[in-house]
C-alpha cells in the first residue's frame with residue numbers, strides 16, 4: 001500500500017468527502033473544505049496515525065499532497081505492508 | 084474555483100450600487116503580493132484574505148495595503164520572509180490550540196523561559212513572531228475588530244487632550260505606536276519593551292512612517308522600572324497573558340498614568356502561544372484584574388477569532404478595554 005492509499009481515508013473523513021481521490025498534485029485549492037482549521041485537523045490526525053510529531057518547520061513548505069508525502073517519508077514513515 | 088465569486092459577492096454587500104467599479108482584492112498590489120507568497124506556501128490560508136475582504140471591504144483593504152506599502156515597500160525579500168513568518172506563527176498557534184482544546188491548560192512555562200526562547204531570541208522575533216503579529220492585525224478578524232474599536236472608542240476621547248504623551252508598554256511590532264502617531268498629529272509616544280528586537284522593529288516602523296521625531300524608546304522590564312513622569316494615555320495590547328502576575332503589571336501601568344488619563348488594554352483569552360503564560364478563561368477575569376488595579380472601564384469589546392466548528396470547541400478570543408483612572 002502506498003502512503004497516499006493509506007492516508008486517503010483520513011483525508012476523506014477530515015474533508016467530509018467520501019469519494020475524494022487523493023493525488024500527489026492535489027492542494028488546498030482543489031478541495032472545497034481545505035481551509036486552515038481543517039488543515040490543522042488533518043495534521044493532527046496524520047500525527048496520530050503515523051506516530052510522528054510534526055514540527056512547524058516540517059509543515060512550512062507543504063504546497064500540495066506530494067510535498068506532504070515526501071516530508072513524511074523523510075521522517076521515516078513507512079506505509080503498512082511496505083518494507 | 085468559486086472563491087472569486089465569493090469575494091465579489093462579499094464586496095457587493097458593502098457597495099452594491101457601484102457594480103461597474105467593483106474592486107477585487109487583487110487590485111490591491113501589496114496585499115496581492117503578500118497573498119501570493121503566503122498562498123504558494125500555505126494555500127489553506129487563502130480563505131483568510133477573502134473572508135476579511137468580504138467582511139470589511141475596501142476600508143480594510145486600503146488600510147492593509149498602505150501598511151504593507153509603507154513597511155515593506157517593494158522589497159519582495161522582506162515580504163516573502165514576513166509571509167513565511169506569518170504562516171509559521173499561525174501554524175504554531177493553531178497546533179497549540181488543538182492541544183489546548185484537549186488539556187484546557189497552556190503548556191507549563193515560566194516567564195524566564197518565554198523571555199529567553201522568544202523575546203531575547205532575534206531569529207524567532209524577526210523571523211516569525213513580529214511579522215506574524217504585524218500581519219495578524221489585519222488578517223485575524225478579532226485583531227482587526229480591536230483596531231476598529233480603538234478607532235471608534237478611544238481616538239475621539241484622546242483628540243480632546245492637547246499634545247498627549249502616550250506610553251505604549253510592550254510595543255511588540257510598534258503597530259499601535261504608529262497608529263497613535265498617525266492619528267494624533269501632536270502626540271508624543273514612548274515605547275517600553277524588554278525585548279531589544281521589539282524596540283528595533285518599532286523604531287523601523289516609526290522611521291518608515293516618518294514619525295521618528297515624536298517617538299522615544301525605553302528598554303527594560305516594566306515590572307522593574309521606576310517611572311516618575313506620568314502620561315496622558317497608556318497602551319498595552321496583548322501583554323497581560325505573557326506575564327506570571329498580570330495584576331502587578333496592571334498596578335505598574337496605573338502608576339504610569341495621570342489621574343483622569345485614558346488607557347487601552349487588551350488580553351488574549353484561551354489562546355495558547357509560544358509565550359502565553361497566564362491563562363484567562365473569559366473576559367470577566369481580565370475586567371476584574373483591570374478594576375483591581377484601580378482603573379475604571381469605559382468601554383469594552385470581546386471578540387472570537389472564528390466561529391466554533393463544533394459545540395464545545397474553545398476558540399481564541401480577544402478582550403480590549405478603554406479605561407480611565
Ligand SMILES: C[S@@+](CC[C@H](N)C(=O)[O-])C[C@H]1O[C@@H](n2cnc3c(N)ncnc32)[C@H](O)[C@@H]1O
Nearest residue numbers: 202253254255256257276277278281304305320
Ligand atoms: C504580543 S507582544 C505585544 C504586541 C504589540 N502590542 C503589538 O501590537 O505589536 C508582547 C510584548 O511584550 C513584551 N513584554 C513582555 N513582558 C514584558 C515586561 N515585563 N516589560 C516590558 N515588555 C514586556 C515582549 O517583549 C513583547 O514585545
